[in-house]
Amino acid sequence: MLKKDLLELCLLQLLAGEDQYGYELLRRLHSGFPDTQESAIYALLRGLCKAGCTQDYQGETSSGPARKYYRLTQAGSDRRAALLSQWRALKQTLEELGVE
Amino acid sequence: MARKTPMTQEAYLKKFSWAARWRLPPQESEEAIADYRELLFQPGRDKNKLVAELGEPVQAAHLLTDVKTYRRWLAVFAILTYGLFLLGKWAWMGMTPLHINGLGPWWYPVWTMVAGLALSLYWFRRHGWKSGPLPKRLLLALAAVFLFGIVTLAWTYYLFDPEMMARLAEAAAGNPTPWQIIAQRELLIEGGIACALAALVGLALAKCYDRRWLALYILCVTVAAMLGFVEFHMISMDISSRGCPEIQRYLFARLLPMGAVGLMGTGVSLC
Numbered sequence: 016m017l018k019k020d021l022l023e024l025c026l027l028q029l030l031a032g033e034d035q036y037g038y039e040l041l042r043r044l045h046s047g048f049p050d051t052q053e054s055a056i057y058a059l060l061r062g063l064c065k066a067g068c069t070q071d072y073q074g075e076t077s078s079g080p081a082r083k084y085y086r087l088t089q090a091g092s093d094r095r096a097a098l099l100s101q102w103r104a105l106k107q108t109l110e111e112l113g114v115e
Numbered sequence: 116m117a118r119k120t121p122m123t124q125e126a127y128l129k130k131f132s133w134a135a136r137w138r139l140p141p142q143e144s145e146e147a148i149a150d151y152r153e154l155l156f157q158p159g160r161d162k163n164k165l166v167a168e169l170g171e172p173v174q175a176a177h178l179l180t181d182v183k184t185y186r187r188w189l190a191v192f193a194i195l196t197y198g199l200f201l202l203g204k205w206a207w208m209g210m211t212p213l214h215i216n217g218l219g220p221w222w223y224p225v226w227t228m229v230a231g232l233a234l235s236l237y238w239f240r241r242h243g244w245k246s247g248p249l250p251k252r253l254l255l256a257l258a259a260v261f262l263f264g265i266v267t268l269a270w271t272y273y274l275f276d277p278e279m280m281a282r283l284a285e286a287a288a289g290n291p292t293p294w295q296i297i298a299q300r301e302l303l304i305e306g307g308i309a310c311a312l313a314a315l316v317g318l319a320l321a322k323c324y325d326r327r328w329l330a331l332y333i334l335c336v337t338v339a340a341m342l343g344f345v346e347f348h349m350i351s352m353d354i355s356s357r358g359c360p361e362i363q364r365y366l367f368a369r370l371l372p373m374g375a376v377g378l379m380g381t382g383v384s385l386c
Binding site: 037038041042045052053054055057058061082083 | 147150151153154157159167168169170174175178179
């Protein structure tokens with residue numbers, strides 16, 4: 016499992032809770048992975064959109080212009096489940112090897 | 116030591132826009148630019164950490180690039196640019212090491228023009244993007260190139276008039292080259308090179324700004340090819356002899372259809 020997959024998993028996990036504003040998503044992931052630039056996270060988000068795992072739409076705001084929000088699709092949920100099982104398997108392997 | 120000033124949001128967006136439009140298909144690039152505009156101008160964004168947080172603009176565009184599509188565009192661009200390089204080189208040197216049996220080198224610029232027109236129109240009609248009304252700068256550039264082409268061809272017509280040629284042949288016998296010939300040579304050389312360079316600018320703007328800039332590429336390639344056609348003929352002529360009285364008719368019977376094709380291509384690219 017690569018770091019890219021981990022970031023994808025985090026993006027999908029955040030979207031599984033509720034629809035998210037693009038900028039918020041990027042900020043939250045960037046604060047969790049400070050060595051990964053927002054442009055790289057944005058590229059992953061676009062990749063997920065192109066693959067049909069997420070959908071974007073213009074959301075209303077109380078003040079200011081409309082903002083772009085992202086929501087999870089069924090394909091995104093499936094992808095999240097697959098990545099999650101990969102992550103659990105990796106975690107278990109690391110634990111068995113004594114890596115903490 | 117001078118401190119490097121941080122990039123402003125506007126400068127970042129400008130650089131990113133150029134890089135994205137160059138690398139991505141039009142719709143994707145416009146979406147990405149809109150998203151980056153939103154990201155860059157967020158109230159919480161620290162202007163001094165733009166590059167640290169978002170990465171270099173070109174790198175950011177690179178991350179969004181679909182390598183296969185981008186390589187296809189680069190291949191098209193390389194072919195079109197090579198055609199322009201040849202037109203510029205032929206204008207500069209007036210000769211080519213390439214010889215195909217039975218075909219005069221004056222046809223090489225014509226082939227280059229036809230190939231450039233066909234490939235560029237096919238690519239940009241399929242993958243290009245129009246934005247807003249016709250740019251005024253494009254109209255001005257087209258008018259300037261058109262005017263230059265007309266003036267050069269009118270001068271060529273005047274020079275290749277049989278009576279004029281006879282007078283020039285007499286004047287050239289044992290004397291330095293007449294000024295009319297020198298003027299023609301300069302028009303062909305410098306005009307050909309300038310047209311090839313302007314065509315390259317048109318090509319870049321057609322990809323990054325609005326596909327209708329292809330009209331500049333097509334018109335410049337047409338003029339450069341016509342000048343190359345004339346230049347190759349002039350190189351192979353002996354000005355000290357009276358030459359062929361039919362040369363004027365021969366040249367313009369070929370130049371006019373070339374010009375018509377180029378103008379049609381220009382019109383199509385503007386639609």
